[in-house]
Amino acid sequence: MKPNRIRMTRQRKAILKALKETDSHPTADQVYLMVRHQIPNVSLGTVYRNLEILCEEGAIQKLEMGRTQMRFDGRMDLHHHIRCVKCGCIGDIIIEPINLNDTMLASRTNFEITGYQLDFSGICPECKKKSPGMVN
Amino acid sequence: MKPNRIRMTRQRKAILKALKETDSHPTADQVYLMVRHQIPNVSLGTVYRNLEILCEEGAIQKLEMGRTQMRFDGRMDLHHHIRCVKCGCIGDIIIEPINLNDTMLASRTNFEITGYQLDFSGICPECKKKSPGMVN
DNA sequence: ATTGTTGCAAAGGGTTTGCACGTAA
DNA sequence: TTACGTGCAAACCCTTTGCAACAAT
Numbered sequence: 247m248k249p250n251r252i253r254m255t256r257q258r259k260a261i262l263k264a265l266k267e268t269d270s271h272p273t274a275d276q277v278y279l280m281v282r283h284q285i286p287n288v289s290l291g292t293v294y295r296n297l298e299i300l301c302e303e304g305a306i307q308k309l310e311m312g313r314t315q316m317r318f319d320g321r322m323d324l325h326h327h328i329r330c331v332k333c334g335c336i337g338d339i340i341i342e343p344i345n346l347n348d349t350m351l352a353s354r355t356n357f358e359i360t361g362y363q364l365d366f367s368g369i370c371p372e373c374k375k376k377s378p379g380m381v382n
Numbered sequence: 383m384k385p386n387r388i389r390m391t392r393q394r395k396a397i398l399k400a401l402k403e404t405d406s407h408p409t410a411d412q413v414y415l416m417v418r419h420q421i422p423n424v425s426l427g428t429v430y431r432n433l434e435i436l437c438e439e440g441a442i443q444k445l446e447m448g449r450t451q452m453r454f455d456g457r458m459d460l461h462h463h464i465r466c467v468k469c470g471c472i473g474d475i476i477i478e479p480i481n482l483n484d485t486m487l488a489s490r491t492n493f494e495i496t497g498y499q500l501d502f503s504g505i506c507p508e509c510k511k512k513s514p515g516m517v518n
Numbered sequence: 519a520t521t522g523t524t525g526c527a528a529a530g531g532g533t534t535t536g537c538a539c540g541t542a543a
Numbered sequence: 544t545t546a547c548g549t550g551c552a553a554a555c556c557c558t559t560t561g562c563a564a565c566a567a568t
Contacts, residue, residue, distance in 0.1 A: 253542050253547060274533080289550045294533065296548090310448040312499070313557095315532065328493045339491045355475045357464045357504040363448070364500045368493040389522060389567050410558080425525045430558065432523095449532095451557065524565065533555080540549065 252303060260284050261296045265306050265320035271327070271336040273315045309336070311365050330370035332377075339366060388439060396420050397432045401442050401456035407463070407472040409451045445472070447501050466506035468513075475502060 252258075264280040265272070272280070278293045297318055300306045309317040311329055317336060319327075326339045345351070346359045388394075400416040401408070408416070414429045433454055436442045445453040447465055453472060455463075462475045481487070482495050 251547070255542070255548060257549070287550075289552095291534080291551075292549055295535095298534095312446045313449055313452065316449065328491055328495065330493065331496065337491055337493050339487075341487065341490060351475075351477060354477065355464055355473055355502075355504075356507045357466065357473050357502070358510055359464065359502055359504040360467065361503045362500060363503070364498060366491075366493070366495055366498045368491070368495040368497070371492045374494055387522070391523060391567070393524075423525075425527095427526075427559080428524055431560095434559095520568085522565105522567080524563100526562090528559105528561085530559070531557100535552100535554070537551090537553105538549105540547105541545105542547080543545090 252299065257281070257285060257288055257292050258296050258300070260288075261293060262300060262305060262320075265300075265318055268320070269338070271309060271317045271319050273317055277318060311336070326364050326366065328366035328368050330373055331367050332369060332373040335370050335372075337370060388435065393417070393421060393424055393428050394432050394436070396424075397429060398436055398441060398456075401436075401454055404456070405474070407445060407453045407455050409453055411451075413454060447472070462500050462502065464502035464504050466509055467503050468505060468509040471506050471508075473506060 260281045261277060264277055268280075270276075274294055274297060275290065277297065278288070278290050281288050281293060297306070297308070301308050304322070305320075307319045307322060309319055309327060311317070311327065314329075314334070321338070324340075324343065326341055328337045328339050329335070330337075341364075344362055344364070346362070352359060396417045397413060400413055404416075406412075410430055410433060411426065413433065414424070414426050417424050417429060433442070433444070433452075437444050440458070441456075443455045443458060445455055445463060447453070447463065450465075450470070457474070460476075460479065462477055464473045464475050465471070466473075477500075480498055480500070482498070488495060
Protein backbone atom coordinates (compact mmCIF):
# COMPACT_ATOMS: atom_id res chain seq x y z
CA MET A 247 0.00 0.00 0.00
CA LYS A 248 1.58 3.23 -1.09
CA PRO A 249 0.43 6.38 0.67
CA ASN A 250 -1.91 8.49 -1.36
CA ARG A 251 0.58 11.03 -2.57
CA ILE A 252 -1.53 12.56 -5.28
CA ARG A 253 -1.82 16.32 -4.95
CA MET A 254 -4.91 18.21 -5.89
CA THR A 255 -3.43 20.85 -8.12
CA ARG A 256 -5.48 23.46 -9.95
CA GLN A 257 -4.84 21.62 -13.19
CA ARG A 258 -5.87 18.24 -11.87
CA LYS A 259 -8.98 19.66 -10.26
CA ALA A 260 -10.02 21.41 -13.46
CA ILE A 261 -9.48 18.30 -15.60
CA LEU A 262 -11.53 16.15 -13.26
CA LYS A 263 -14.28 18.75 -13.07
CA ALA A 264 -14.45 19.07 -16.86
CA LEU A 265 -14.93 15.33 -17.20
CA LYS A 266 -17.54 15.07 -14.48
CA GLU A 267 -19.58 17.85 -16.02
CA THR A 268 -19.87 16.48 -19.54
CA ASP A 269 -21.26 13.31 -21.03
CA SER A 270 -19.52 13.80 -24.36
CA HIS A 271 -16.62 11.35 -23.86
CA PRO A 272 -14.02 13.90 -24.98
CA THR A 273 -10.58 13.20 -26.45
CA ALA A 274 -7.47 14.43 -24.62
CA ASP A 275 -7.21 17.53 -26.76
CA GLN A 276 -10.87 18.33 -26.21
CA VAL A 277 -10.27 18.14 -22.46
CA TYR A 278 -7.26 20.38 -23.05
CA LEU A 279 -9.45 22.97 -24.76
CA MET A 280 -12.05 22.81 -21.98
CA VAL A 281 -9.45 23.31 -19.28
CA ARG A 282 -7.79 26.17 -21.14
CA HIS A 283 -10.87 28.30 -20.53
CA GLN A 284 -9.93 28.24 -16.88
CA ILE A 285 -6.16 27.83 -17.05
CA PRO A 286 -5.04 29.34 -20.35
CA ASN A 287 -1.43 28.21 -20.13
CA VAL A 288 -2.08 24.60 -19.16
CA SER A 289 -0.08 22.22 -21.33
CA LEU A 290 -1.32 19.24 -23.32
CA GLY A 291 1.30 17.08 -21.64
CA THR A 292 -0.15 17.91 -18.24
CA VAL A 293 -3.59 16.97 -19.47
CA TYR A 294 -2.34 13.58 -20.69
CA ARG A 295 -0.44 12.94 -17.47
CA ASN A 296 -3.42 13.77 -15.31
CA LEU A 297 -5.89 11.78 -17.35
CA GLU A 298 -3.59 8.80 -16.87
CA ILE A 299 -3.25 9.38 -13.13
CA LEU A 300 -6.98 9.94 -12.63
CA CYS A 301 -7.58 6.62 -14.39
CA GLU A 302 -5.18 4.85 -12.07
CA GLU A 303 -6.97 6.43 -9.12
CA GLY A 304 -10.26 5.10 -10.43
CA ALA A 305 -11.73 8.58 -10.75
CA ILE A 306 -12.33 8.42 -14.50
CA GLN A 307 -12.00 5.85 -17.24
CA LYS A 308 -10.13 5.69 -20.52
CA LEU A 309 -11.96 4.44 -23.61
CA GLU A 310 -9.82 2.67 -26.15
CA MET A 311 -12.17 1.92 -28.99
CA GLY A 312 -10.39 0.48 -31.98
CA ARG A 313 -7.29 2.41 -32.92
CA THR A 314 -8.91 5.81 -32.77
CA GLN A 315 -7.89 8.55 -30.36
CA MET A 316 -8.42 7.73 -26.72
CA ARG A 317 -11.49 9.16 -25.12
CA PHE A 318 -12.25 9.80 -21.47
CA ASP A 319 -15.34 9.26 -19.38
CA GLY A 320 -16.14 10.68 -15.96
CA ARG A 321 -18.89 8.11 -15.45
CA MET A 322 -17.67 5.13 -13.48
CA ASP A 323 -20.75 2.89 -13.29
CA LEU A 324 -20.66 -0.21 -15.48
CA HIS A 325 -21.78 0.63 -19.00
CA HIS A 326 -20.79 0.14 -22.60
CA HIS A 327 -20.30 2.52 -25.48
CA ILE A 328 -21.50 2.99 -29.02
CA ARG A 329 -19.61 4.97 -31.63
CA CYS A 330 -21.27 6.75 -34.51
CA VAL A 331 -19.68 5.53 -37.73
CA LYS A 332 -20.43 8.85 -39.40
CA CYS A 333 -19.34 11.53 -36.94
CA GLY A 334 -17.35 9.52 -34.42
CA CYS A 335 -19.30 10.68 -31.40
CA ILE A 336 -19.85 8.26 -28.55
CA GLY A 337 -22.95 7.33 -26.59
CA ASP A 338 -23.66 5.06 -23.64
CA ILE A 339 -25.41 1.68 -23.50
CA ILE A 340 -26.15 -0.27 -20.38
CA ILE A 341 -26.41 -4.01 -20.80
CA GLU A 342 -26.06 -7.04 -18.58
CA PRO A 343 -22.50 -8.21 -18.06
CA ILE A 344 -21.32 -11.38 -19.75
CA ASN A 345 -20.76 -14.26 -17.35
CA LEU A 346 -17.09 -15.09 -17.74
CA ASN A 347 -17.47 -18.32 -15.80
CA ASP A 348 -19.94 -19.68 -18.32
CA THR A 349 -18.65 -23.16 -19.07
CA MET A 350 -19.85 -22.89 -22.67
CA LEU A 351 -17.67 -19.84 -23.10
CA ALA A 352 -14.68 -21.20 -21.20
CA SER A 353 -14.71 -24.41 -23.20
CA ARG A 354 -14.12 -22.48 -26.37
CA THR A 355 -10.61 -21.35 -25.60
CA ASN A 356 -7.63 -22.67 -23.71
CA PHE A 357 -7.06 -19.23 -22.21
CA GLU A 358 -8.20 -18.36 -18.72
CA ILE A 359 -10.76 -15.65 -19.41
CA THR A 360 -10.50 -12.62 -17.12
CA GLY A 361 -12.34 -9.85 -18.92
CA TYR A 362 -13.84 -8.56 -22.11
CA GLN A 363 -14.48 -5.39 -24.01
CA LEU A 364 -17.74 -4.89 -25.86
CA ASP A 365 -18.26 -1.81 -28.00
CA PHE A 366 -21.08 -1.10 -30.38
CA SER A 367 -21.13 0.93 -33.55
CA GLY A 368 -24.07 2.62 -35.19
CA ILE A 369 -25.55 5.92 -36.26
CA CYS A 370 -26.26 8.68 -33.78
CA PRO A 371 -29.60 10.55 -33.74
CA GLU A 372 -28.07 13.69 -35.28
CA CYS A 373 -26.54 11.85 -38.23
CA LYS A 374 -29.72 9.84 -38.72
CA LYS A 375 -31.61 13.11 -39.04
CA LYS A 376 -29.13 14.50 -41.56
CA SER A 377 -29.29 11.55 -43.96
CA PRO A 378 -32.51 9.64 -43.26
CA GLY A 379 -32.75 6.25 -44.87
CA MET A 380 -29.23 6.39 -46.24
CA VAL A 381 -27.07 3.44 -45.39
CA ASN A 382 -23.94 5.29 -46.28
CA MET B 383 -18.46 -2.02 -60.09
CA LYS B 384 -14.81 -1.49 -60.70
CA PRO B 385 -13.05 -4.28 -62.57
CA ASN B 386 -10.84 -6.39 -60.37
CA ARG B 387 -7.57 -4.69 -61.13
CA ILE B 388 -5.53 -6.14 -58.32
CA ARG B 389 -2.34 -7.76 -59.56
CA MET B 390 -0.92 -10.87 -57.99
CA THR B 391 2.64 -9.75 -57.40
CA ARG B 392 5.26 -11.90 -55.71
CA GLN B 393 5.05 -9.70 -52.65
CA ARG B 394 1.27 -9.87 -52.38
CA LYS B 395 1.26 -13.61 -52.90
CA ALA B 396 3.90 -14.13 -50.21
CA ILE B 397 2.07 -11.93 -47.69
CA LEU B 398 -1.21 -13.73 -48.25
CA LYS B 399 0.48 -17.12 -48.01
CA ALA B 400 2.22 -16.20 -44.76
CA LEU B 401 -1.09 -15.23 -43.19
CA LYS B 402 -2.93 -18.29 -44.40
CA GLU B 403 -0.25 -20.58 -43.00
CA THR B 404 -0.16 -19.26 -39.46
CA ASP B 405 -2.69 -18.94 -36.68
CA SER B 406 -0.56 -16.51 -34.69
CA HIS B 407 -2.35 -13.27 -35.61
CA PRO B 408 0.91 -11.49 -36.45
CA THR B 409 1.59 -7.75 -36.40
CA ALA B 410 2.59 -6.00 -39.62
CA ASP B 411 6.27 -6.17 -38.79
CA GLN B 412 6.00 -9.85 -37.95
CA VAL B 413 4.48 -10.42 -41.39
CA TYR B 414 7.33 -8.34 -42.77
CA LEU B 415 9.88 -10.65 -41.12
CA MET B 416 8.11 -13.75 -42.41
CA VAL B 417 8.01 -12.47 -45.97
CA ARG B 418 11.64 -11.38 -45.86
CA HIS B 419 12.67 -15.03 -45.71
CA GLN B 420 11.38 -15.32 -49.23
CA ILE B 421 11.84 -11.80 -50.54
CA PRO B 422 14.75 -10.29 -48.60
CA ASN B 423 14.40 -6.77 -49.96
CA VAL B 424 10.65 -6.40 -49.50
CA SER B 425 9.78 -3.16 -47.75
CA LEU B 426 7.64 -2.62 -44.69
CA GLY B 427 5.59 -0.07 -46.61
CA THR B 428 4.70 -2.70 -49.16
CA VAL B 429 3.61 -5.05 -46.40
CA TYR B 430 1.34 -2.41 -44.91
CA ARG B 431 -0.12 -1.52 -48.30
CA ASN B 432 -0.84 -5.12 -49.17
CA LEU B 433 -2.34 -5.97 -45.80
CA GLU B 434 -4.71 -3.08 -46.32
CA ILE B 435 -5.60 -4.15 -49.86
CA LEU B 436 -6.08 -7.79 -48.91
CA CYS B 437 -8.47 -6.63 -46.18
CA GLU B 438 -10.48 -4.62 -48.69
CA GLU B 439 -10.62 -7.68 -50.94
CA GLY B 440 -11.95 -9.72 -48.04
CA ALA B 441 -9.03 -12.13 -48.16
CA ILE B 442 -7.80 -11.42 -44.63
CA GLN B 443 -8.94 -9.36 -41.67
CA LYS B 444 -7.41 -6.65 -39.56
CA LEU B 445 -7.69 -6.87 -35.79
CA GLU B 446 -7.81 -3.58 -33.98
CA MET B 447 -7.84 -4.52 -30.34
CA GLY B 448 -7.55 -1.52 -28.08
CA ARG B 449 -4.81 0.86 -29.09
CA THR B 450 -2.18 -1.80 -29.53
CA GLN B 451 -0.46 -2.56 -32.83
CA MET B 452 -2.75 -3.88 -35.53
CA ARG B 453 -2.76 -7.60 -36.03
CA PHE B 454 -3.79 -9.62 -39.04
CA ASP B 455 -5.74 -12.83 -39.39
CA GLY B 456 -6.00 -15.09 -42.43
CA ARG B 457 -9.06 -16.80 -41.00
CA MET B 458 -12.26 -15.31 -42.35
CA ASP B 459 -14.97 -17.30 -40.60
CA LEU B 460 -16.87 -15.48 -37.85
CA HIS B 461 -14.94 -15.68 -34.59
CA HIS B 462 -13.75 -13.55 -31.72
CA HIS B 463 -10.35 -13.02 -30.14
CA ILE B 464 -8.78 -13.16 -26.72
CA ARG B 465 -5.59 -11.35 -25.83
CA CYS B 466 -3.18 -12.56 -23.17
CA VAL B 467 -2.67 -9.75 -20.68
CA LYS B 468 0.82 -11.03 -19.90
CA CYS B 469 2.46 -11.72 -23.26
CA GLY B 470 0.04 -10.03 -25.66
CA CYS B 471 -0.50 -13.11 -27.81
CA ILE B 472 -3.91 -13.63 -29.36
CA GLY B 473 -6.18 -16.68 -29.50
CA ASP B 474 -9.52 -17.45 -31.09
CA ILE B 475 -12.95 -17.89 -29.50
CA ILE B 476 -16.11 -18.83 -31.34
CA ILE B 477 -19.35 -17.64 -29.79
CA GLU B 478 -22.85 -16.95 -30.98
CA PRO B 479 -23.37 -13.53 -32.52
CA ILE B 480 -25.30 -10.89 -30.58
CA ASN B 481 -28.71 -10.12 -32.03
CA LEU B 482 -28.55 -6.45 -32.92
CA ASN B 483 -32.29 -6.27 -33.49
CA ASP B 484 -32.97 -7.27 -29.90
CA THR B 485 -35.51 -4.72 -28.71
CA MET B 486 -34.06 -4.83 -25.21
CA LEU B 487 -30.72 -3.76 -26.62
CA ALA B 488 -32.11 -1.19 -29.02
CA SER B 489 -34.17 0.46 -26.31
CA ARG B 490 -31.03 1.27 -24.37
CA THR B 491 -29.62 3.79 -26.78
CA ASN B 492 -30.97 6.34 -29.20
CA PHE B 493 -28.37 5.26 -31.76
CA GLU B 494 -29.26 2.93 -34.59
CA ILE B 495 -27.10 -0.09 -33.80
CA THR B 496 -25.27 -1.56 -36.80
CA GLY B 497 -22.46 -3.62 -35.35
CA TYR B 498 -20.30 -4.45 -32.40
CA GLN B 499 -16.84 -5.57 -31.45
CA LEU B 500 -16.33 -8.08 -28.67
CA ASP B 501 -12.82 -8.97 -27.53
CA PHE B 502 -11.81 -10.98 -24.52
CA SER B 503 -8.73 -10.77 -22.36
CA GLY B 504 -7.16 -13.45 -20.23
CA ILE B 505 -4.10 -15.55 -19.68
CA CYS B 506 -2.77 -17.88 -22.34
CA PRO B 507 -1.80 -21.50 -21.57
CA GLU B 508 1.92 -20.74 -21.78
CA CYS B 509 1.78 -17.85 -19.31
CA LYS B 510 -0.46 -19.84 -17.00
CA LYS B 511 2.20 -22.54 -16.94
CA LYS B 512 4.96 -20.03 -16.16
CA SER B 513 3.23 -18.46 -13.17
CA PRO B 514 0.57 -20.88 -11.95
CA GLY B 515 -1.86 -19.45 -9.43
CA MET B 516 -0.44 -15.96 -9.71
CA VAL B 517 -2.95 -13.27 -10.48
CA ASN B 518 -0.29 -10.87 -11.54
C1' DA C 519 2.36 -0.22 -73.71
C1' DT C 520 -0.19 0.74 -69.77
C1' DT C 521 -0.82 1.51 -65.18
C1' DG C 522 -0.83 -0.83 -60.85
C1' DT C 523 3.06 -1.89 -57.54
C1' DT C 524 7.45 -1.52 -55.37
C1' DG C 525 11.47 0.22 -52.32
C1' DC C 526 13.00 3.97 -50.07
C1' DA C 527 12.76 7.45 -46.94
C1' DA C 528 10.33 11.12 -45.13
C1' DA C 529 6.13 12.73 -43.05
C1' DG C 530 2.19 12.13 -39.95
C1' DG C 531 -0.37 12.18 -35.67
C1' DG C 532 -1.50 10.97 -31.19
C1' DT C 533 0.91 10.09 -26.99
C1' DT C 534 4.89 10.00 -23.93
C1' DT C 535 8.96 11.85 -21.72
C1' DG C 536 13.28 14.63 -20.00
C1' DC C 537 14.27 18.67 -17.83
C1' DA C 538 14.46 22.65 -14.89
C1' DC C 539 11.19 25.41 -12.54
C1' DG C 540 7.01 25.86 -9.71
C1' DT C 541 3.98 24.77 -5.87
C1' DA C 542 0.88 21.80 -2.68
C1' DA C 543 1.17 19.91 1.71
C1' DT D 544 11.11 22.13 3.14
C1' DT D 545 10.28 18.30 0.29
C1' DA D 546 9.28 15.92 -3.66
C1' DC D 547 5.26 15.83 -6.66
C1' DG D 548 3.48 18.40 -10.62
C1' DT D 549 3.98 21.69 -14.42
C1' DG D 550 5.15 23.83 -19.09
C1' DC D 551 7.81 23.26 -22.90
C1' DA D 552 9.56 20.89 -26.58
C1' DA D 553 11.62 16.99 -28.32
C1' DA D 554 11.25 12.11 -28.83
C1' DC D 555 8.46 7.94 -29.78
C1' DC D 556 6.19 4.51 -32.38
C1' DC D 557 3.39 2.65 -35.59
C1' DT D 558 1.46 3.71 -39.86
C1' DT D 559 0.88 6.30 -44.10
C1' DT D 560 2.54 8.58 -48.21
C1' DG D 561 5.26 10.86 -52.27
C1' DC D 562 8.11 9.62 -55.77
C1' DA D 563 10.69 7.57 -59.46
C1' DA D 564 11.73 3.00 -60.99
C1' DC D 565 9.71 -1.59 -61.82
C1' DA D 566 6.83 -5.30 -63.53
C1' DA D 567 2.12 -7.76 -64.24
C1' DT D 568 -1.20 -7.91 -67.64
